[in-house]
Amino acid sequence: MRFELLVQDTQSSARLGRISTDHGEILTPVFMPVGTAGTVKAVSQQQLEELGAEIILSNTYHLYLRPGHELIYGLGGLHEFISWNRPILTDSGGFQVFSHSQLRNITEEGVRFRSHLDGSAHFLSPEIAMEIQMCLGADIIMALDECTPYPSDFLATRESMERTIRWARRSKEAFQQVVTRRPSHGQWLFGIGQGGIYPELRRLCLDQLLDIEFPGYAMGGLSVGEPKPVMHEMVSRSTERLPAERPRYLMGVGTPADLVECISLGVDMFDCVMPTRNGRNGWLFTRSGHIVIKNARFAADQGPIDSQCRCAVCRRYNRAYLRHLYQSNEVLGSMLNTYHNLYFYLDMVREIRDAIASQKWTNYLKEFKARQETG
């Protein structure tokens, strides 16, 4: 496992890099489609390969509940189980600590959850999160953190952030112990910075994570309702603190504009449910903004989703048909919409890498912003 910085943009913090894993290389900036339960909803692994997805994300909490990490370990690990030979990143369950606030109880030791599937009680600690993720065998795994909700006052945010640091330390210790007990292929454990919307807390958190030392660092707890400029400031404060030679991962972000903005600020990795979830809900990305395919105005529209898009869906199907599929609640609608949206994201990130590689990032930025304004 290693990360190489290939190109550093001279006008901004944007950069091009390469992560090498046992399951292949990832060029950064990278967008990672979200496949929570071992599947990127509505697309097959074959289609993901076709789309050029370099790495996908999966989830500790969901796979632990069903089918169970021991089962997956016994079946040869997550890659084997889901038939995906490229890299995988698993999230620790930290986000579920946040989003299942009704069903959980946080203590210093860990989080007590009630399963959203059957109500049964479960416990997740940094140690357990490591054990599960090491059974799953993803290439990159995440420390258990507490995704601080927005808004949270300074004291509550600090308390939560400090616990995240303690959990990060325990995550790393547990990780090292499991590695010696159960040697597997190379895995990387990333630390996650929290600190809400308070720059000094963000900084404090990252400093401590840097002390613990991780091969990569994530920024968490952003895009949870705070204003955009605040999010950008937090990202900016974080990336300028982080070492250039380690990958930086902005968790759960975001819109195409968020990606562009944050790549400029030096972020290397992104994941977001937006292309997949919004696709299933009829929201489709185009170069000039989005369209809502279920709208009546597309009922007889014979054009493709995006006339400039070269994806298989845009080459073959028109808006009228896609609207019909949505209206009829046909699974093919979800499949085609998801396929297009993922292509849009992955292709955009490919273009961005090309732009950075050829020192045309500033141009790209200008063009992107002009497109947003006309669209």
Added chain:
RNA sequence: GGGGAGUUGGCAGAGGGGCUUAUUGCAUCAGACUGUAAAUCUGCGAAGUGGCGUUAACGGCACCAUUCGUGAGUUCGAAUCUCACACUCCCCG
């Protein structure tokens, strides 16, 4: 020919004297969605006409009258009770 059941918003279907401009579901239309409890969730309207007010608005909003097959009646008050008519379905000949 005889007997029975029924007719409520785009569809289905509640409501059996005042709280009903009318429950609910689906459909329609629109919106939301950022480390996925999501093929989810939210909202709208049902429908017109007339009056009055407001608004930059052909549109929007607020209120009033009428509105549950049609017409007439009982009642302070009717989708709800009575009568007539029309239509639909079922059973028997």
